[in-house]
């Protein structure tokens with residue numbers, strides 16, 4: 076064995092995986108794109124903590140370990156948000172397994188089939204969502220993407236029920252690419268629920284989300300991946316004129332997780348909402364990184380993330396709003412609040428505004444703290460025992476952000492998940508409303 | 509009812525109550541007056557069991573129990589109530605939900621049956637009306653955005669819901685307009701009973717025109733320097749604290 080092999084770079088197993096799989100990856104017409112992408116990855120390498128965007132989250136440590144690419148598997152019927160009604164799409168180990176019958180105006184195909192076959196709208200949309208340049212993980216996903224769900228909501232269609240994508244992870248490296256195309260004036264709610272076994276796995280999911288003019292997409296994600304999972308979800312969102320993207324993300328899963336949302340306004344008068352909560356325990360590490368790019372005038376963005384961190388877990392919040400020179404009348408609001416329940420819990424929060432226009436309204440804020448002792452005493456001085464009082468305060472802290480979810484049934488299902496988490500990780504009893 | 513004997517209290521390494529003795533019998537109303545910083549709120553927090561208020565000497569007996577042995581919530585279940593000088597705002601917890609949780613917690617701790625939603629609602633509405641508190645206020649998060657006077661009235665609403673045996677009111681009259689002062693005083697007077705005692709902390713003789721005390725005490729430098737009947741408050745109003753503080757020295 077040569078010294079070079081002994082001292083393999085953490086990137087090598089990915090490059091090897093690409094070489095081994097290259098001929099079997101779906102979509103011959105994509106071969107050049109894939110090759111270009113793997114070259115970008117080869118050049119950039121796994122993100123270094125020296126890079127500003129990756130200062131707090133070390134992928135080299137977790138992604139270097141050899142793990143085979145995931146294989147097609149049968150799902151075990153996971154559905155963490157079963158309480159929510161609506162047609163399901165099942166992705167198991169990152170492969171499209173099945174889909175329920177969809178209502179009129181909705182097309183759902185497996186990405187791999189679409190890549191092999193001639194699905195024009197997929198070919199047209201794939202790779203067209205706005206994206207950051209030279210992003211190594213995005214490049215890796217492009218090089219190795221194997222399957223996923225492609226969803227098209229036809230022009231003017233308004234869905235009565237949400238579409239739920241159930242992601243079940245079992246083992247291995249899962250490279251998923253989803254496509255959500257909301258045509259002009261379409262309205263839909265798409266929910267993703269990630270869960271999985273405790274076996275080692277590395278999920279790398281990129282979703283390209285195109286919200287057409289006047290369209291409205293509510294996009295909910297529950298990330299409750301298995302305890303030994305690395306879970307990277309990258310959403311690339313382009314928003315058209317007078318359109319709405321309303322995203323909400325609950326993060327409770329994974330050993331190391333990073334949620335990246337890159338949102339770009341492409342037409343005036345549009346609105347983006349991106350909010351959520353992270354609840355972390357033991358030695359979990361979860362990173363929420365958002366970039367909202369106000370590239371055009373008269374758009375509104377609102378972002379609220381609140382987290383509860385206990386044990387030795389660590390949270391990261393990096394929120395950046397960029398307002399381009401011409402993007403006058405921008406309204407951008409961002410807030411991050413974290414409650415630390417133990418002395419070793421940690422949060423790194425970095426809100427950033429980068430404003431080049433002069434007629435804008437932008438605000439950001441971040442707070443980190445423990446449970447307010449004055450609040451706690453006040454509740455106890457009214458006869459409420461300490462454990463219940465803590466529960467009440469933590470619930471009230473989270474309920475503020477849960478209110479960002481507009482649909483009652485969806486909010487109730489997510490709240491049930493939050494309540495269960497608090498009961499099992501923070502020793503908080505359910506509080507009767 | 510409440511016997512405080514030679515009480516010494518330290519907060520953040522600072523001795524604030526220095527040998528305070530006070531006995532409150534059942535059905536009595538005691539008023540405490542004293543200059544800013546004399547230790548009135550410290551006394552009330554100590555009685556309510558606020559963490560960080562370290563009793564370095566002395567004892568407090570409440571209804572034959574050692575009060576200092578009890579957790580704050582246990583004191584409340586036994587009928588102790590403190591209306592805070594500065595009630596805290598808690599966003600995210602609605603006033604209504606808080607009142608019900610608190611009332612049922614107290615009832616539960618006493619082995620009484622919990623009130624169901626309908627009975628509770630009826631009770632709150634009646635009490636709120638007596639105190640001129642709007643339904644809208646009850647729907648808002650606890651004390652959030654309440655005016656100073658509204659916060660004080662909300663404290664009195666809690667007192668009338670919980671029906672304590674020993675109520676301590678820390679400057680509940682501060683920040684109230686003249687009409688609200690009467691409403692609050694009526695709220696207190698309505699509760700006066702042979703088995704219920706009050707400790708009323710105030711800066712103003714005016715409140716004591718409405719709630720006539722059995723005893724008035726002057727607190728200075730963390731101890732009671734003079735006690736008397738209701739006329740002591742009038743004398744204090746005329747002479748000011750200085751005269752009494754000098755006398756005591």
Ligand SMILES: Nc1ncnc2c1ncn2[C@@H]1O[C@H](COP(=O)(O)OP(=O)(O)OP(=O)(O)O)[C@@H](O)[C@H]1O
Pocket residue numbers: 519520522524542543544545546547548549550551593
């Ligand atoms: N946490 C603390 N650390 C140090 N000193 C404190 C603390 N809390 C109170 N004190 C001091 O103790 C003294 C008594 O305070 P307290 O609030 O009991 O006064 P008070 O009589 O209620 O005054 P007021 O009439 O202004 O309400 C003051 O000098 C105050 O600064």
Ligand SMILES: [Mg+2]
Pocket residue numbers: 548549550593678679
């Ligand atoms: Mg005071």
